[in-house]
Amino acid sequence: MSEFEVIRRLLRDAPALRDDVIIGPGDDAAVLALPANHELVLTTDTLICGRHFPVDTKPADIGWKSLAVNLSDLAAMAADPAWITIALSLPQAQEEWLAEFVTGLFPLLQSSGAALVGGDLTHGDLSITVQAAGLVPSGQALRGDSAQVGDKVCVTGDLGDAALGLNIWLGKQPERDLETKQPENLTYVLNRLTRPQPRCKAGIALRGRANAGVDISDGLAADLGHMLKASNVGARLYADSLPSSEAFDALCEPEQRLQRQLNGGDDYELCVTVPDSELAALRSAIDCKFTVIGEVVDQPGLQLLDANQQPMEFPQGGYDHFPS
């Protein structure tokens, strides 16, 4: 089967959900109907084998994640996912590989409500570039440069699971007594690495309520740091308020906790800054864990406070997606 035929079949089999797709895959480009009073949100991210995921990652997990990381960027702008294109580079036109790949890609596509409207397949080292287009009511995109002094810093979900999962996967760092722990904890953190859940619904709930937001792909400290710098403000974080999963608590070496939660990447949670007055409404509108972890201050930089409100040293080291 030719590359042309393989990609044609992949596109044909994708779930067809949207009636705004005027011309779908098969022509030179897709043509999409645009709603009134909306803005377009565009993003692209590449996953490269051996760098953004371990070489022994299952094709289905690669399919899920390549879409999830892009949907996470849309979520961080408070956009509704709309249309996806995918550029695949494969060592060979492997039909079996693709058949598994789509078993991860299509369910997330379906639940996101987006349509796959175009694709390209080439021979080369394994890499996947997804482009995601979303829609947001005009003026309601969540910016990454508008945090306000006095805002509470909040995150969705838990922190550190994916970095812990990656380290366990790679066997690079022995975590405590893996054998004695319940296997569901292991499954849980590995699943958080391979199947991140983009916070699309939370992003939409944040419209008009949060002042600023980003997604956490490179670690909380790095991504929050960018947001604060772009906003010309700083923040205090309360170390003991950083949310963690039960599995993380069970598996993570205590001395590694802060490092994983602050510098561990691949969590794909949202970090947002919210005025006090909006917190109560937000808590009931958001469909996932939502935790206040600090507050925005005038002084630039990021300060970490312990349980006694005393400054703590920051754990060193950024996150290199996949330390190959």
Next chain:
Amino acid sequence: MSEFEVIRRLLRDAPALRDDVIIGPGDDAAVLALPANHELVLTTDTLICGRHFPVDTKPADIGWKSLAVNLSDLAAMAADPAWITIALSLPQAQEEWLAEFVTGLFPLLQSSGAALVGGDLTHGDLSITVQAAGLVPSGQALRGDSAQVGDKVCVTGDLGDAALGLNIWLGKQPERDLETKQPENLTYVLNRLTRPQPRCKAGIALRGRANAGVDISDGLAADLGHMLKASNVGARLYADSLPSSEAFDALCEPEQRLQRQLNGGDDYELCVTVPDSELAALRSAIDCKFTVIGEVVDQPGLQLLDANQQPMEFPQGGYDHFPS
């Protein structure tokens, strides 16, 4: 300089042309204002080193071509180029390479009127994936599946230059007496390979006048063949009407002419079908060579006729972008 810093600088230095860019590069995604009564046109194409261009291609030419092939898809839909994202995979974060790359990318970006609104840089084998978003007045996209019996088949520009240029470049096939030919002919066909001119203005002139259209990236026979099949029609082509450049005439072995013009890819011209009644208006509206090369008929398939209207055998072989 980190990958983050390198891509940030590239995006920052891009020509800023459009006031519909509400949030540009630097946030999780770009936010774009949408005009009323338009549809969105989305496409993506990857160029891989050693497959879509020879490994000794200049970075500036790669920059030009990676955008040009995507603009060509927009042109084939009669869309105005609007917003571009680019996902680059480089063996290293080579600042020099990127500095040359943008000397090819930015001028075409500027002349196209599109804005570069997002990007991603990863380590890996050299490949470039561009996503292009364009706009077309609602209902005026040029489809690839609506050729009508009786339409004239037309092409913009000339055919075969790029395939001839590639063969000369690779030294795979000696063309006649290269030394004795004027060097500007050689320069011309190589330039047609490395710097294809996407037919954006022609595409816009075709709105409401052509019944169907595609761009020629895989060769006239293959791409026209897809259009005819999707339209449930066929076509007769007049072999002696296929347009060629003076350089092509000077350099191409006579027995290779038809093969290069019909099966040679990388020309990035438009092939369209046009009702007789629109031909005169189109000729004056289009800013480039525009040639009638055949007509659409009821009988499926593609038939080639000689100067005496007698059927000819089709030269065999499709186009494998870069026969590595």
